[in-house]
């Protein structure tokens with residue numbers, strides 16, 4: 001297979017004083033790629049380093065300790081191969097383990113490692129969750145401008161009131177099983193198989209180990225994949241499926257995957273999803289007589305539930 005090229009993703013500055021030109025750049029990025037880098041996002045390097053440190057400690061715990069926190073209500077630990085992000089593939093699941101943290105207001109649903117095991121886990125993760133959510137909300141107001149809407153449009157429709165956002169702490173192991181169940185090598189193993197994200201936007205940060213790839217034309221075969229290069233201190237932001245529905249496919253929810261590189265890898269994906277009651281329907285600024293709405297309106301909570309069911313088979 002040909003070596004993948006590097007995707008030329010634009011860099012968006014969240015603190016730029018020129019919000020009109022930033023909104024224009026965001027629009028171009030979302031139409032062309034559905035992916036961009038975000039700098040000056042306000043999440044300190046020092047906090048990110050602590051989150052990665054806690055993540056390493058958690059995933060190094062004995063399996064039994066992690067299994068005590070097994071995923072319920074989409075919160076907690078998902079072991080290796082528990083997820084298959086590409087339900088159409090015959091893979092036995094993705095070669096990664098993860099830990100999921102939901103909205104902090106519904107804190108009783110979240111699961112936390114015990115104080116004795118990891119005393120700093122909860123305050124560190126809560127602090128990160130709040131900071132990344134606040135960066136995400138600021139970015140959403142620029143996205144609204146990019147769609148020719150008022151900058152508080154998504155607030156006014158209730159999308160950002162108690163948003164159903166999830167932080168997914170991810171660990172990809174360094175060794176990969178190449179052969180399938182019967183010792184043949186027909187089954188391809190991915191860190192994360194090809195998928196698009198479900199929500200409004202995703203804010204991703206990695207430890208710098210490569211592996212992430214994007215495919216701009218998801219309906220073309222064969223698929224062409226481009227590498228997403230790590231940029232120190234920048235978030236990698238991508239548009240999710242609900243934003244694609246809102247914008248009638250003007251903004252792309254781009255297919256992406258994580259390829260095994262033989263190196264251990266850690267990442268943090270924050271999925272900014274709307275309030276569960278929010279109705280996702282084609283924006284007026286994104287449809288016309290010649291381009292009618294492609295999707296029926298849907299309640300955000302119902303849409304998410306169905307997507308989780310397909311990913312986890314439950």
Ligand SMILES: O=C(O)CCC(=O)C(=O)O
Pocket residue numbers: 168170192197204206212256257258267268269
């Ligand atoms: O780990 C990564 O780089 C990407 C993870 C991802 O795409 C996801 O969890 O949805």
Ligand SMILES: [Fe+2]
Pocket residue numbers: 195196197202256
């Ligand atoms: Fe993703």
